Every structure is written in C-alpha cells, then in structure tokens.
Amino acid sequence: MSSPEIIFLSWGHMKVKGCATSYKDCKVWPGGSRAWDWRETGTDHYPGVQPADLEEVLKKRIDLLLIGRGMNEALQVPSTTLDFVKQRGVDVRVLQTEKAVAEYNKLVSQGAKVGGVFHSTC
Template sequence: MATSTAPSITSVSWGSVTVEGFPEPFKDAKLYPGGARGWDWNETGTSHTPGIQPADVRELLDHGAEAVVLAQGFHERLQVKDETLAFLDEEGIDVHVLDTERAVQRYNELRTKQPTGALIHSTC
C-alpha cells in the first residue's frame, strides 16, 4: 500500500496540465502516489482509437494506486480499451472514466482519500 499522496492538479486547460510540485506543465500527465510525469503515448503505442491500454495504467498500479481516473479529453475523443477496464477490474481497482474537466475534479477529490493514479489527456 502506498504511503504517499499523489500530487494535486492545480489547473488544466487545452494542452496543459499543471501539477503541484512540478515547475513546467505537462501536455498529458501520469499521476500516482508519490509523483507524476509526462504521459508519452509513444511508449506504449497508444492512440485515440482504440485508446488507453493496460500498459498505460500498469505504472499507476506499480506506484500503489488503488483508484484510477482516466481522462478521455475535453471532447472525450480518447477511448479506453475493454482490456484495460477488464485488467483494472481483475486487480480490484476503482476506476473512473470521465471527460478531462470532470476527471481532474474527481482525481483531486480521490487523491486525499485513497492511493490514486490518473492518466490526464489535455486536448481533444
């Protein structure tokens, strides 16, 4: 179980995710108990369709996340693969799939209550 809280998202706008403790905003962000980093879709070959893959969320769980928030973009163009939702369900992870603005709000609420991770997509 993670002992540290995930950092808060202080603001989000088109193409920019500002995270507490990080001087530069991210375009897309991975957040997890104890830290955050840029989310580079090229690492796993992610694209809008078919969407977020199990490999994209595994790192969040490796950092101790027990809840995961997946942001689909401001216009919900980023899909989530069925395999990803099945993987999170098998791991007993509480998952929330929302548009970016609602995802940021939900993540900031959850991060103070339980070990939480998020994938935040800041454009479409």
C-alpha cells in the first residue's frame, strides 16, 4: 500500500490525493490520511510536536517520517519527540512545511514507506 500524494498546499489548506476532504493540518501514511487536530494531544507551537501526535502514523509501519513545522517554522519539535521516533526504528526529517511536502511527495513517487505530519500555517 502506498502513501497518498499531497496535491495542494497553501497557507491553511492542504489537499491529499484520493481524499474528498481538505485539511488545515494533516497526517498521512501508507493507505490513508486524516486531519491533525492538535487539541487531541494538547499540542501548541511550543513546546511543539508531542510523541502522542505521531503514534498513529508510526503504527503504520513506515520507514521515514516527515514533520512539517509550518510555513514560517513556528511549530517546535523537541529532541525528546525525535528520540521517540528514532527509538521505534523510523528515520525522521523535520523541515519547513513546503520543503517537507516536496520531500514527502518525492519519496512517495519512489515508492517509499513514508508518513508525515504537516502544519500548514505559521
């Protein structure tokens, strides 16, 4: 099962191929996607992405996780969160969201088992 391509990205708006819904922030993995609702885990720009934000995607048996920090990189990613990912045997890359989505789509086109969490505003 392949990861879905992200076909559109602008400030506050993302569209994933094969999904009728648009997202503000989203999670993607081989075979699916859904909105990334920060309220589920109490995430905010600081201290940033929490391990609980990533568990769902990590359970999808990915080899690489991309984290998009926002258009202006306001979303923090603590070292403890990166350690959490690496301890599960998954490589992780943290980039500005436009760069993260471009990298994600490149890896999808190569058939990689990739997942992502992307913040589309600040």
